[in-house]
Amino acid sequence: MIAGAVALGLVASPVASPAQTGGKEIVLPQLGEPADVVMSPREEFEIGSRVTAQIHAAGYAIEDPELEDYVAQLGWHIASHTANTPEHLEFFVVRDPRINAFALPGGFMGFNAGLLMAAETESELAGVVAHELAHVTQRHIARTISGTRAADIATWAAVLAAIIAGSAAPDVVLGALSLGQAATLQRQINFTRNHELEADRIGIGNLIDAGFDPEGMVSFFQRLEQQSRLYGSQMPEILRTHPVNTTRISEARTRAAGHSGNDQAERPLLFGLMRSRARVLSAERPSQALDYFSRRISSGNDDAAEQYGAALALHELGNYAGSRERLAPLLEAHPRQPNLQLLEAHNLRRMQRTDEALARLQAALEHHPRYAPALFAYAETLMDDGQADRARQFLLDEFRHVAEFPLAHQILARAARESGDRAELAYQSAAYSWRRGDSATAIGQIDAGLRQASLTEKERARLRSFRREVRDTLPENWRPERQRGPRDDTQSEE
Incomplete structure (x- = not known):
């Protein structure tokens, strides 16, 4: 999906020995490339926010609080184990079945739904997140465009947005900029080999520190490399932009040797549920996702994630009774799992059984009082019940737990509309x-x-x-279109 600077580089390769202090690696940008001289952090943020706005405006992002919260929690967990945690990070899921991820200037990071679907373990997904996060912490885009000051912020934003949208439709790039300028600037933002190696090295180190199995990072790309021989022109975008070779895989495995992660970092049930959720919400039609999960279940792959995917697809199709029936055994087996509780509450909401939905959400919040998707669902259910003022006050009281989500303002706007x-x-x-x-x-x-x-x-x-x-x-x-004269x-x- 993403070419050049915003694409994921693959697995680790050794570089010069890092500086050590008491065994703790000191992660520093390469000397001679002062990013601030080229682009200030504020300029990076402006570029990233503009591109992200275009992604959202085009409906290219999956605006789902459960997926957003999952990816954000995973990202911030890894970021907390970096040597220089960024002040701003924003994670979102892209409505694209292709396997890719990208880092934009300013700490904005996108992950294709196809990436979640392709990963087989949370450590595999975490490996991608760790690599992209290293591109952010090392400010690779700012360091890569050194000497290209002819392009202003708006132009850089247009180039990056065009690359993202145009990977499957090259005419999008041509529509955004003249051919010569687009080609020149895209070459300027291609990550250098050193940047990719740096992201590999730092990413796998942070992955280990965060408690994930670094072997997952290796096995994921090895599996993709093996499968790529069968793809032909349909090779995953992640391999098209950064081909894998056996040497890099071998070196990554050497770096990962002796580290196996821990039981606290891996969350197999949650990972499986979110992978199924990504499949349903990125499908062209919910019926396609239902067919997929039905086939999987019929062939004996009937674990919690597959059953949840079928239940969610039924919900999206409006078959709320069928969704509840599929969900019931999962709720019995995992009575405190919040995503299962939320799907049950949403089914009850759509069946206009508001009191039962509120009771279900209250039970979920007793065990997960800071879980933003549950807080949003409770506020929306209150509005379904005609309690807009109460919903607004509830969300304001809990705002510190939901402030990072734009959805909080959308729900507050709905409450204001209903209250007049x-x-x-x-x-x-x-x-x-x-x-x-x-x-x-x-x-x-x-x-x-x-x-x-x-x-x-x-x-x-x-x-x-x-x-x-x-x-x-x-x-x-x-200026606003209607506004003329001095500001x-x-x-x-x-």
Whole structure:
């Protein structure tokens, strides 16, 4: 899916011996490549947020709190074992069955649904996450584009977005930029061999420190390399952009030798459920996913993950009774597993058995009080029950546990709409757009709110302040289409 700088490099290869202090590796960028001279962290963040906004706007991301939370928790767990944990990391799942992952400037990291489906263990998936995270912590894109200052932030964002979207349709790249400029800039952001080796080395070290089995990283790409001989033109994108060879696999296995991970890091049940969830939510039609799981179950592969996948597919098809029937044995075997509880609650919601759904969610929150997807589901179920004000207050009380999700603002906007609070609706709708990287849309939503004659001075001041904050993230020459003349943030109220 991703070419060049934003594609995953494969397994480890040795480099010069790292500096050691008491046996702890010190991870430093290579000398002579000061990333800050080329691109500041703020510029990196702006590029990454712009590309991410385009991915979301195109419907290319799976906006599902359970998948998002799973990938984010996995990523932050590995990040906590790095020598220099980034201040900002944002993880999302891409609606693409191809096997790939990518790191954008500013700490934005995307993982194809196909990657989750192809991994056989959580350590295999964690190996990919660790490698991509190393690209982020070492700021490889900023270090790679040294000397290419002719391209501005908007151009870099366009190039990266075009590469992401255009891997299966080259005309997308041509539509984004002129052919010559696109080709030149794409060559500039190809990771160097040293960067790939650095990401391999750091990634596998962090994987070990985080308690995962580094052999999973090796076996995953070895399996893909063996399978690639059968793919022909359909070779996985992850191998197309960074071919694997036996030497790199061998060196990675040597580095992984003697490390086997621990029982605390691996979560086989959760990994299996999320892999099945990715398959259902990325399928063109839920019926395709149901057929897949039905065949698997009929052939004897009837573990919890397969049964959950079938139950989720039935839910997506609107067969809530059938979903509950498929889910019942899993709930009996794993009564405290939150994702199983959530699917049961969503079935009850759709069957308009709101009281039972709320009771099910309350039980889940007793054991997992900080689990954001359950908090969201509880708030939405309260709104289903006509309790919009209570839902809003509940979510605000728990906001510290859900603040990293743009969905929190979307739900608060829905609650404001149902309560008739137009000022709050404008604020939360704009916050949702802004958090997804769409500052221009956020400005428009704030402006619409400011035109409400019924606003109190406090509400107007809040929206004005937020507008200035959002406006600061836009280029100096940006103007709303209807706005002319000198920049004036108060024009929106006229």
